[in-house]
Amino acid sequence: MINDRQFLIDVAKMKMPFGKYKGSFLIDLPEHYIVWYKNKGFPTGKLGKQMQLVYELQLNGLEDIVREIRKKF
Known part of the structure; x- marks a missing residue:
């Protein structure tokens, strides 16, 4: 359970490290x-x-x- 929580926090804070959308939060990447x-x-x-x-x-x-998680951390 703790690992799942931390994984969600990490996803909330993670930015795309390369490519066209480098620097964008993963959750904000375009669906396509x-x-x-x-x-x-x-x-x-x-x-x-x-x-x-x-x-x-x-x-x-x-x-x-x-996105709500990201606001808290």
Whole structure:
């Protein structure tokens, strides 16, 4: 449970480290960009797992949960 909480906090604070959207918060990446990664294959490691979560959150319209977390941290 603690790890899940920390993972959400990390996603809320994480910015895209490269590419066209470098410096943008992951949760604020355009949906088409996340979907493109979903089809191409997410990066390996923690960034890929974070992007997978962003994909699921965007798919279900739950991005605001992460944005609220970001405001608190």
